[in-house]
Amino acid sequence: MRILNHDDVLAALTGGSIYASGGGGFYEHGLAMGHAAITINKVKLVSLDELNDDDIVVTAAAIGAPAGTTDWEMTGRDYIKAAQLLIDHYDGKVVGFMAGQNGKSSSTNGWLPAAALDLVVVDALGDIRAHPSGKFGNMGLTSDEHYQTIEAASGGKRETGSHIELVITGKPEKTSEVLRKASDLSGGFFASARNPLTVEFLKKNSVVGGYTLAIELGEAVLKAQPDGPEAVLDAILNQTNGEVVGTGKVIENNVKYSEEGTYDIGHIKVQAARGSVLTAYAANEFMALDKDGKRVGNYPDVITIFDKATLKPLTTSEISVGQEVIVFKIDRSNFPLSAGVYEKANYPEIEEALGIDIYDHVFDKQ
Known part of the structure; x- marks a missing residue:
């Protein structure tokens, strides 16, 4: 205890x-x-x-x-x-x-x-x-x-x-x-x-x-904060075995509340290095991440967008066009999964709301 x-x-x-x-x-x-x-x-x-x-x-x-x-x-x-x-x-x-x-x-x-x-x-x-x-x-x-x-x-x-x-x-x-x-x-x-x-x-x-996993991650971040954003990012990467998918400027955020599905629905686009465009699809949370139209992140992966200057994790409503951000991912292989991830019946309403496939990408690496 x-x-x-x-x-x-x-x-x-x-x-x-x-x-x-x-x-x-x-x-x-x-x-x-x-x-x-x-x-x-x-x-x-x-x-x-x-x-x-x-x-x-x-x-x-x-x-x-x-x-x-x-x-x-x-x-x-x-x-x-x-x-x-x-x-x-x-x-x-x-x-x-x-x-x-x-x-x-x-x-x-x-x-x-x-x-x-x-x-x-x-x-x-x-x-x-x-x-x-x-x-x-x-x-x-x-x-x-x-x-x-x-x-x-x-x-x-x-x-x-x-x-x-x-x-x-x-x-x-x-x-x-x-x-x-x-x-x-x-x-x-x-x-x-x-x-x-x-x-x-x-x-x-x-x-x-x-x-405990959340507390330990938080402790690592808090310990690194006095040393600045770069130290915080290093701590997150080390603690989670995550990866930076891209860094760039937000060029679109069309996430809006949908009373029909009672979700915040839409996508956020980031212009990243060498002309690449990252698209994060949100149904309340980020459920999929594409890079130039190719899926590079998908629930149950953790998909997080940080403010580049502060390393603050951003909700969809905190992301503004023109903002410099870091797009981050923890692959599903690096943390435990619950049985709910595997239930196909959970996905259709989210896929319909976003207009993309999600379930077919869930275990495409297995």
Whole structure:
């Protein structure tokens, strides 16, 4: 067991911002929620091996489009309320919370409900990197004909009448769609708790140790920051075995919020060295990367765009035409994958929204 502290909040979100792949929530929101958790109680991070195989763990997640293009409100009590609603309607004992992904705020998603309810944070994730829908973080449950989930959510501005609280049961494929639509109605972003699962299941299907990977990456970045951006980039490359795909100037950013799919959809183009053009396709997060029309990066690879001057990982809304950036990738072979990556049923709506193939490139190297 590890008692997380304020330094761990900063490290988790610094590393999570790189794994965010252009999305993953809001850094300042993650800081606020993480520090709040540490303040109200001890936040206990435990490994799966410290729990019994039949112990139940719940995923805490934020749902919606994270680029800051909608009028959302999600407070700390929303994370706690969603967790409490699930526990109140679930016929079983929950021992802790995990996150569906790393990200700019999602790396601390499970901390506040765990602290408030005196439970633990479990060192496992539904996905090492951020992704556009809960289906990708469901660890292979989307197509499971037998698993019936329970999901709860809370969020939205009360003063405008957009606040929503709900509890839903059913197949994850359907409940994920309902919660995404409800998120749109609440203002575009709200807190959820979902998928009570056994530790035995998580050992086989989750990204085991995913929180620790983000914290360790964040620690390496923070240690290098006093020495400047070049030192930070070297630290990231060394810690992740990632690569710089290209450096150049942004020439297009057409990412916009789509109410039909409740995603931030579009692409960002970068004029790189020797006339090459890099195109990063975003559905909330970067899901594919082309170089002169050839696919060079594809989910579940981590695809991150940094501001060149500061080495700050950028969300899609923070990227401006004319900005000098570094396009970075961590190949999928360099980190653990969850079972959700392999589910073909997760991909069609994202492929349709972006107008490109993604799934066919997922395991083209195997």
